[in-house]
Amino acid sequence: VAIGQATGEKKNEVVLAADILGISTLVALQNNQDPQGESPSALLGPFWRANAPDCACGDSIARSGTPGVPLFVSGVVRDGQGRPLADAMVDVWQASPVGLYENQDPTQENMNLRGRFRTDAEGRYHFRSVRPAGYPVPVDGPCGVLLKAQRRHPNRPAHLHFMVSKPGFKVLVSQVYADDDENLESDPTFGVTRRLIGRYALQPDGKSATLAYDFQLEPGETKFPRPPIP
Numbered sequence: 001v002a003i004g005q006a007t008g009e010k011k012n013e014v015v016l017a018a019d020i021l022g023i024s025t026l027v028a029l030q031n032n033q034d035p036q037g038e039s040p041s042a043l044l045g046p047f048w049r050a051n052a053p054d055c056a057c058g059d060s061i062a063r064s065g066t067p068g069v070p071l072f073v074s075g076v077v078r079d080g081q082g083r084p085l086a087d088a089m090v091d092v093w094q095a096s097p098v099g100l101y102e103n104q105d106p107t108q109e110n111m112n113l114r115g116r117f118r119t120d121a122e123g124r125y126h127f128r129s130v131r132p133a134g135y136p137v138p139v140d141g142p143c144g145v146l147l148k149a150q151r152r153h154p155n156r157p158a159h160l161h162f163m164v165s166k167p168g169f170k171v172l173v174s175q176v177y178a179d180d181d182e183n184l185e186s187d188p189t190f191g192v193t194r195r196l197i198g199r200y201a202l203q204p205d206g207k208s209a210t211l212a213y214d215f216q217l218e219p220g221e222t223k224f225p226r227p228p229i230p
């Protein structure tokens with residue numbers, strides 16, 4: 001009853017309950033089994049926005065001068081036969097180095113840490129950003145009480161969100177987790193699987209990091225989700 005009563009226009013405690021009980025991730029896993037070796041999917045989450053800025057490969061999505069450890073992300077998008085997919089869209093969004101998405105944080109400009117990239121003729125994408133931080137799921141409602149009763153913490157491990165698409169292929173919604181995060185084994189939404197862990201490699205200068213992560217798409221209907229926020 002409390003979960004229902006805490007749900008309204010601004011907040012969906014029912015979805016949060018499904019997330020922290022593992023139901024959301026279970027449904028995602030059941031609906032995205034990978035017999036052909038497609039990339040694993042992960043939850044869309046509440047922070048995706050449609051129409052993020054179109055960027056050129058190499059651009060930075062940290063547009064607010066966001067302080068943090070510089071991060072260089074690159075990879076290749078392929079089909080089931082391992083052939084590179086040109087002109088695939090790589091839509092990325094992430095929390096800042098203090099764990100806030102731009103729509104939660106008045107110090108970040110609109111659409112900061114969000115961008116859409118197109119793969120080149122060899123299927124490659126690359127962009128610059130800053131390392132994201134983990135963040136807690138909301139604990140101000142009954143789900144917070146439930147987590148506490150279960151002696152679980154609310155902190156999601158740091159991650160980048162990706163939505164990778166190309167007409168004729170299923171839209172891949174995923175998250176790539178930082179391999180050095182202390183909460184990989186205890187994500188409150190049970191979202192981390194081995195294949196979703198990316199290597200955030202600290203460079204010899206000790207001041208920047210790289211992440212290389214490839215995606216493989218499965219042929220099918222190209223259907224985009226409804227954005228949870230405008």
Ligand SMILES: [Fe+2]
Binds near residue numbers: 095161
């Ligand atoms: Fe997230």
